[in-house]
Amino acid sequence: MTRRDSLRHFSTFLAGSPVLSAWQEPDRSLGIDDMLNVFDFDSACKRRITREAYDYISGGAEDEFTLRRNRSAFGKITFRPRMLVDVSKLDMSIELFGSKSDMPVFIAPTGTHGRANPSGEPSTAKGAGEAGTIMGISSSSSYPLNEIVKSATRPVWFQLYAGPDGPGTRDRVQRAVDLGCKAILFTIDAPYFPHRERDLRNRLVRPEVQREVNARRRRPDEESATYGLPARFTSTLTWKFFGEVAGYAKVPVLAKGVLTAADARLAVENGAAGIVVSNHGGRYLDGDPATIEMLPEIVAAVGSRVPVLMDGGIRRGTDVLKALALGAKAVFVGRPPLWGLGAFGQPGVTRVMKLLQTELALAMGLAGVPNLAAIKPDLVAVDPR
Numbered sequence: 001m002t003r004r005d006s007l008r009h010f011s012t013f014l015a016g017s018p019v020l021s022a023w024q025e026p027d028r029s030l031g032i033d034d035m036l037n038v039f040d041f042d043s044a045c046k047r048r049i050t051r052e053a054y055d056y057i058s059g060g061a062e063d064e065f066t067l068r069r070n071r072s073a074f075g076k077i078t079f080r081p082r083m084l085v086d087v088s089k090l091d092m093s094i095e096l097f098g099s100k101s102d103m104p105v106f107i108a109p110t111g112t113h114g115r116a117n118p119s120g121e122p123s124t125a126k127g128a129g130e131a132g133t134i135m136g137i138s139s140s141s142s143y144p145l146n147e148i149v150k151s152a153t154r155p156v157w158f159q160l161y162a163g164p165d166g167p168g169t170r171d172r173v174q175r176a177v178d179l180g181c182k183a184i185l186f187t188i189d190a191p192y193f194p195h196r197e198r199d200l201r202n203r204l205v206r207p208e209v210q211r212e213v214n215a216r217r218r219r220p221d222e223e224s225a226t227y228g229l230p231a232r233f234t235s236t237l238t239w240k241f242f243g244e245v246a247g248y249a250k251v252p253v254l255a256k257g258v259l260t261a262a263d264a265r266l267a268v269e270n271g272a273a274g275i276v277v278s279n280h281g282g283r284y285l286d287g288d289p290a291t292i293e294m295l296p297e298i299v300a301a302v303g304s305r306v307p308v309l310m311d312g313g314i315r316r317g318t319d320v321l322k323a324l325a326l327g328a329k330a331v332f333v334g335r336p337p338l339w340g341l342g343a344f345g346q347p348g349v350t351r352v353m354k355l356l357q358t359e360l361a362l363a364m365g366l367a368g369v370p371n372l373a374a375i376k377p378d379l380v381a382v383d384p385r
């Protein structure tokens, strides 16, 4: 055997060995049907969009402590499943604030979907409709609100960033309601711009596609990621302003960004029809607790008076089931549908939401809870450490 023959022989042997295949590059041609879970969409999205856009979607504030904690906190919760319950029919449908959804997993309002895919929010709205769920539309959307609402076949809720002009807030709320938005998600956790260091390093600027027509007017210093403390109208807001908005809105107004029982009570006292326990997906105050950690105290404080919803770190159907067991009526996902949109456009949004629905159904079936009403706190145990 010549040297060349023995080399060829050796490489043929290696090609068939499991060691070598473990080292092979991932297949970049993976299609949508190869996506088995939300994390697959994250990887696919990372390969298919620009680094600036991917970092904007996936990053968090400063050390990204809260971003990680939103995920790791789910690892402290385990199930106490029940056996020999008839789970041959699984019902996940829900109606909240007059809006119906096939699943208790909604799309969180997130800004500038045009960064993920030029087809932007109208695609997300169609994707949400195909999946049979509710979509929150951000004030900072890439497309005008009326175009997004026109594409929706399921209820949509409008996310409000108030300011900088107090009276303009009222007009925007009114317009959203006139266009058919069924609830207002009033975001209360963003009085200053955070330092998202990935965006600062990437010198992120607003892309051409972004028109931000639904947002308040922006000053030039708000155009790109900024280091420092630029004054914001939102930093002057108090619960009094929240109460005024809740008073004139004509649709339910939810306080989005509550992290303590004390604020949950204040929100309800000031007219909130619901609470969204949220730390903005770890994008504002780094050092915030995980939302799933704060959910029980907030449910205990106001859960008998108004629906409590939550978001942050939900990536699996089992995460949804844990949140529902701890008292959430429904949850939102922020990054997952954006990864779906970035990787595959509208079908990606639909598939991400349907994957979560399927995983939730599977988890409910295996845990012995055939419908949402059967999900009780004793379905989970929380590790106190």
Ligand SMILES: Cc1cc2nc3c(=O)[nH]c(=O)nc-3n(C[C@H](O)[C@H](O)[C@H](O)COP(=O)(O)O)c2cc1C
Pocket (backbone or CB within 6 Å): 056, 057, 058, 070, 108, 109, 110, 111, 138, 139, 140, 159, 187, 256, 278, 279, 280, 281, 282, 283, 311, 312, 313, 314, 332, 333, 334, 335, 336, 338
């Ligand atoms: C790229 C991105 C943009 C966001 N933009 C907004 C926004 O405009 N308004 C808002 O209230 N929340 C915004 N959020 C927060 C989400 O509504 C939600 O609270 C968060 O994404 C939930 O965490 P998750 O991404 O881990 O699911 C944004 C989140 C992301 C990831």
